[in-house]
Amino acid sequence: MQMPYGETFQSVISSIKYAHGSFNAILLLIFLYQGWLGLRIRGRRKSGKPSEVQFAVRHRNLGMFLPFLVIAGFGGGIGAVFLSLDDFFVYPVHFLNGLALSFLVVATSLISKKIRARENEWRNIHYYIGVTIIFLFAVQVYFGLSMLFGV
Ligand code: HEM
Numbered sequence: 001m002q003m004p005y006g007e008t009f010q011s012v013i014s015s016i017k018y019a020h021g022s023f024n025a026i027l028l029l030i031f032l033y034q035g036w037l038g039l040r041i042r043g044r045r046k047s048g049k050p051s052e053v054q055f056a057v058r059h060r061n062l063g064m065f066l067p068f069l070v071i072a073g074f075g076g077g078i079g080a081v082f083l084s085l086d087d088f089f090v091y092p093v094h095f096l097n098g099l100a101l102s103f104l105v106v107a108t109s110l111i112s113k114k115i116r117a118r119e120n121e122w123r124n125i126h127y128y129i130g131v132t133i134i135f136l137f138a139v140q141v142y143f144g145l146s147m148l149f150g151v
């Protein structure tokens with residue numbers, strides 16, 4: 001396909017997908033850390049041991065940024081495809097999974113605000129959505145790497 005840009009600019013555009021992949025690979029590590037903190041909070045609570053406040057504070061503080069970071073990752077993906085192919089929704093599975101992922105991160109973040117000291121309903125919903133997020137993220141990485149390297 002004839003591209004409307006010069007060669008140098010073209011090569012910059014075609015490398016944006018690697019920036020998108022790297023950004024989201026780092027984001028996956030941050031999510032794994034967030035999940036680990038959450039499981040630690042849950043484990044302590046269930047075993048009746050006193051909570052480790054520093055882990056809950058870290059989990060909450062990190063959680064404030066995650067919705068913005070995941071939406072930035074989603075927007076970056078659309079931007080990468082749009083700049084190189086002048087189109088979007090070229091990879092429907094990756095697109096829809098990314099949309100579901102972003103939605104669930106925003107949802108679990110809002111739900112976390114409803115968690116109260118002596119109740120388990122919202123806490124458990126938050127936990128199940130969190131586990132789903134980690135799973136969908138791993139699926140997203142698998143499809144993303146297949147798109148990058150054709151594996
Ligand atoms: C996306 C932003 C997130 C925010 C704002 C957030 C916020 C919170 C808050 C406020 C709590 C209560 C902590 C306390 O008891 O003091 C909590 C607990 C927890 N979070 Fe998150 N969280 C987020 C993402 C995640 C993710 C991705 C996971 C992955 C599994 C996760 C797993 C957990 C778990 C397991 C608990 C402990 C629940 C329990 O005590 O049984 N969270 N979170």
Ligand code: HEM
Nearest residue numbers: 017021024025074077078080081088089090091098144145
């Ligand atoms: C390591 C993880 C990831 C890798 C390796 C990866 C890789 C890719 C690649 C290679 C593309 C096509 C870019 C192009 O052709 O210019 C793409 C597009 C895209 N990515 Fe990712 N991605 C990853 C994670 C994510 C995540 C976590 C999200 C969502 C939050 C996401 C959302 C998107 C979107 C929306 C597109 C555009 C799809 C379309 O319009 O057809 N990606 N990604």
